Amino acid sequence: MNERHHRVLAIGECMVEMAPRADGAYTRNFAGDTFNTAWYLRRLLPEAWSVDYCSAVGEDRISDHMLGFMQKAGVGTDSVRRISGRTVGLYMIELDNGERSFSYWRGQSAAKLLARDRDVLSAALERTDVALFSGITLAILSEEDRRNLLEALAEARRRGTRVAFDPNMRLRLWPNVAVMCAAVAEAAEVADIVLPSFDEDGQYYGETSPLETIARYRNAGASTIVVKNGVGRIHAEGREEGVVTFDPQPVAQVVDTTAAGDSFNAGFLSVRLSGASMGDAIGRGAQVAAQVIGKRGALVGIDV
Numbered sequence: 198m199n200e201r202h203h204r205v206l207a208i209g210e211c212m213v214e215m216a217p218r219a220d221g222a223y224t225r226n227f228a229g230d231t232f233n234t235a236w237y238l239r240r241l242l243p244e245a246w247s248v249d250y251c252s253a254v255g256e257d258r259i260s261d262h263m264l265g266f267m268q269k270a271g272v273g274t275d276s277v278r279r280i281s282g283r284t285v286g287l288y289m290i291e292l293d294n295g296e297r298s299f300s301y302w303r304g305q306s307a308a309k310l311l312a313r314d315r316d317v318l319s320a321a322l323e324r325t326d327v328a329l330f331s332g333i334t335l336a337i338l339s340e341e342d343r344r345n346l347l348e349a350l351a352e353a354r355r356r357g358t359r360v361a362f363d364p365n366m367r368l369r370l371w372p373n374v375a376v377m378c379a380a381v382a383e384a385a386e387v388a389d390i391v392l393p394s395f396d397e398d399g400q401y402y403g404e405t406s407p408l409e410t411i412a413r414y415r416n417a418g419a420s421t422i423v424v425k426n427g428v429g430r431i432h433a434e435g436r437e438e439g440v441v442t443f444d445p446q447p448v449a450q451v452v453d454t455t456a457a458g459d460s461f462n463a464g465f466l467s468v469r470l471s472g473a474s475m476g477d478a479i480g481r482g483a484q485v486a487a488q489v490i491g492k493r494g495a496l497v498g499i500d501v
């Protein structure tokens with residue numbers, strides 16, 4: 198029997214990625230922060246867990262391909278709505294002397310409507326043990342839809358769902374720093390597990406130490422906080438464990454840091470959710486992220 202007992206639901210936007218090849222042609226992939234975490238979680242979690250994605254796509258062929266890609270990877274798509282007249286967002290990577298730059302076409306993407314219907318969201322969150330979302334998920338929504346999402350998450354949390362949140366602060370998706378910080382603060386109030394990166398939170402909240410970042414999220418009500426910091430020391434806090442630090446082993450040859458944080462989150466959650474200590478969970482996150490930045494692309498093969 199292959200009975201599933203637990204369920205993770207990642208909520209956000211997956212996009213078409215056009216990545217340059219050495220010969221000047223482009224390869225089409227699918228990626229997006231919360232989807233990347235779901236993709237790695239599927240590889241890392243035992244079969245007893247199901248991993249589902251909650252989003253919206255169009256009814257066109259490229260949307261079919263995206264859903265097919267998710268399903269083939271083992272990520273459930275029952276909570277992905279289809280919206281006629283819309284399609285999926287796209288980004289293109291440009292390489293200039295090894296430096297990557299990104300251009301986005303996502304202003305009208307279907308995913309922007311993922312939280313339009315509160316009842317649909319509540320239904321998607323039913324029987325969910327862990328719900329995961331990010332600051333990018335919030336950034337693509339209208340203010341009203343953002344409220345729908347946070348209310349649905351708060352309601353699920355009252356029913357026992359654990360909520361995980363990566364602030365993933367991307368200023369260009371927001372009108373200004375104040376609006377972005379206010380939205381992240383509201384999201385933190387519905388989260389149990391918060392997984393920020395110090396280079397963003399420190400900058401936008403004017404914090405000079407990861408301990409200040411931890412204190413802010415603890416005051417918002419989070420019980421598990423892990424502050425990533427590139428190759429630098431990770432600071433974390435668990436309600437029972439207090440502050441824990443971890444120094445990642447530097448990766449000698451960093452090829453592409455895309456999805457470092459997303460894959461770290463998957464590694465961390467994959468063991469933390471089954472009760473592992475903070476130190477073990479961070480070690481797993483760092484080990485997964487180290488493999489991911491050693492290869493090109495957001496979604497890469499890893500030794501599990």
Ligand code: ADP
Nearest residue numbers: 394425426427428445447448457458461483486
């Ligand atoms: P984000 O991608 O969200 O900005 P970070 O850059 O903080 O996230 O990286 C996430 C994790 O990836 C870090 O906590 C660390 O474990 C790992 N990592 C990032 N850069 C390196 C590196 N140069 N060497 C080893 N590990 C790294």
